[in-house]
Amino acid sequence: DTAVSQTPKYLVTQMGNDKSIKCEQNLGHDTMYWYKQDSKKFLKIMFSYNNKELIINETVPNRFSPKSPDKAHLNLHINSLELGDSAVYFCASSQGGQGYQETQYFGPGTRLLVL
Amino acid sequence: GQQLNQSPQSMFIQEGEDVSMNCTSSSIFNTWLWYKQDPGEGPVLLIALYKAGELTSNGRLTAQFGITRKDSFLNISASIPSDVGIYFCAGLALGGGGADGLTFGKGTHLIIQP
Numbered sequence: 546d547t548a549v550s551q552t553p554k555y556l557v558t559q560m561g562n563d564k565s566i567k568c569e570q571n572l573g574h575d576t577m578y579w580y581k582q583d584s585k586k587f588l589k590i591m592f593s594y595n596n597k598e599l600i601i602n603e604t605v606p607n608r609f610s611p612k613s614p615d616k617a618h619l620n621l622h623i624n625s626l627e628l629g630d631s632a633v634y635f636c637a638s639s640q641g642g643q644g645y646q647e648t649q650y651f652g653p654g655t656r657l658l659v660l
Numbered sequence: 661g662q663q664l665n666q667s668p669q670s671m672f673i674q675e676g677e678d679v680s681m682n683c684t685s686s687s688i689f690n691t692w693l694w695y696k697q698d699p700g701e702g703p704v705l706l707i708a709l710y711k712a713g714e715l716t717s718n719g720r721l722t723a724q725f726g727i728t729r730k731d732s733f734l735n736i737s738a739s740i741p742s743d744v745g746i747y748f749c750a751g752l753a754l755g756g757g758g759a760d761g762l763t764f765g766k767g768t769h770l771i772i773q774p
Binding site: 549578580585586587588589590593601603635647648649650651652653654 | 691693695697700701702703704705708746748750752760761762763764766767
């Protein structure tokens with residue numbers, strides 16, 4: 546069974562559209578994250594949620610809005626897509642709340658291409 | 661913000677050679693993680709380090725958490741073709757709550773010539 550899963554794996558869309566990426570983890574973790582990987586493979590945190598509550602919101606345009614219906618799911622909605630949003634988006638999860646020995650596990654990624 | 665300097669940026673080696681890569685930081689981390697990313701996949705955790713000075717092995721991989729908490733290295737012994745990929749170090753400076761994002765290095769691209 547896949548521990549952290551994301552859908553879709555590939556997303557090609559026109560500039561200006563609104564799209565969502567879904568993430569689910571079956572590890573029983575309390576914390577979930579969204580990372581963005583650019584064309585140079587650099588990974589950067591975007592958001593983290595702990596037990597459905599937003600903890601981190603890095604300097605991400607407010608066109609990006611995470612939504613957590615329950616602690617096993619963290620979806621990413623993107624409004625008015627721009628060319629620069631093209632990247633690979635990774636969901637991750639960790640046990641969270643422990644303050645020590647945290648390890649994050651990543652999903653397979655969603656490759657977003659904005660045309 | 662925090663930055664991790666990972667080196668080398670890329671390595672071209674012969675099969676069977678040993679590999680060494682490292683990460684340094686200007687700030688202290690409480691956790692160091694090493695990941696490998698294959699093309700089209702997400703990062704897969706290789707080794708997790710939680711204590712300064714800790715030396716941990718996972719098969720042919722060995723990683724150490726630097727005593728100053730500002731650096732870590734990863735060694736791969738007797739490389740094989742499936743070791744090809746991008747290796748990332750990542751640091752976590754826990755501020756409480758355990759929900760902090762990882763700070764990643766820029767990756768080491770490992771290429772193995774048969």
